[in-house]
Amino acid sequence: MAHFTVIGLGRFGITTSLELIHLGHTVTGIDSDEKLAEQYSTELTQTLICDATDERAMAELSLHDSDAVLVAIGEDMQASLLCVLNLKNEGVQNIWVKANSKAHHTILSKLDVSRIIHPEEEMGVRVAQALNYPMVSDYLSLGHGHYIVEVVVPQTKSPMTLDTVINGYKDDIHCLMVKRKHQIHCTPDMAFQLKPEDQLVLSGPRELLVKIAPRLKH
Numbered sequence: 001m002a003h004f005t006v007i008g009l010g011r012f013g014i015t016t017s018l019e020l021i022h023l024g025h026t027v028t029g030i031d032s033d034e035k036l037a038e039q040y041s042t043e044l045t046q047t048l049i050c051d052a053t054d055e056r057a058m059a060e061l062s063l064h065d066s067d068a069v070l071v072a073i074g075e076d077m078q079a080s081l082l083c084v085l086n087l088k089n090e091g092v093q094n095i096w097v098k099a100n101s102k103a104h105h106t107i108l109s110k111l112d113v114s115r116i117i118h119p120e121e122e123m124g125v126r127v128a129q130a131l132n133y134p135m136v137s138d139y140l141s142l143g144h145g146h147y148i149v150e151v152v153v154p155q156t157k158s159p160m161t162l163d164t165v166i167n168g169y170k171d172d173i174h175c176l177m178v179k180r181k182h183q184i185h186c187t188p189d190m191a192f193q194l195k196p197e198d199q200l201v202l203s204g205p206r207e208l209l210v211k212i213a214p215r216l217k218h
């Protein structure tokens, strides 16, 4: 279990906070809007009313105790940047910041924060990928064109083995596991019999994963 602080309880900040709580972590939510702080006081571990641009007020919150602080103030770039500076002054090491514009991103990249997030762009890319490859239920980019993808086995008349799916690409595409309801079969062999609705977790280069995608068309 880790402890996180989320500054700015707008849609992005509160969604992230509630998911972290759901995952078993503790979350302090901070907002200058007292109505929002009150609204989420029972759902989050604690909520605080504070103007994140106020250096002295921020110094009193012991934010360096958090495993990570997420700055989820997007609209007001000045407030977001001042908040980051205040966190740096307090010795917070792991700072994640939501950026709303290119200028915001450029300045944040000079402030040496741990991660700059563009929720709309990142979500837009994921939605486009999902529309492009509807058989892919989830994916993770490993960088340098390598991905881990989760693909659902379609209903087919003829039985399918793992070999049917990755035949011809065995050296580059690896099946990490097959998920079947609550069961997990790790690194199954090529003769593994697949059933409709099985979820295959495959890793490999993007262009080869795209090549085998038609074999899994629903």
Ligand code: ATP
Binding pocket: 007, 008, 009, 010, 011, 012, 013, 030, 031, 032, 033, 036, 050, 051, 052, 053, 072, 073, 074, 075, 076, 079, 100
């Ligand atoms: P979302 O899309 O997540 O709703 P947004 O970019 O539209 O975000 P913002 O106006 O950036 O929303 O604000 C997000 C939250 O940050 C709001 O609840 C706002 O009250 C809070 N906030 C803005 N400025 C400060 C500040 N200086 N200190 C603390 N909280 C702030």
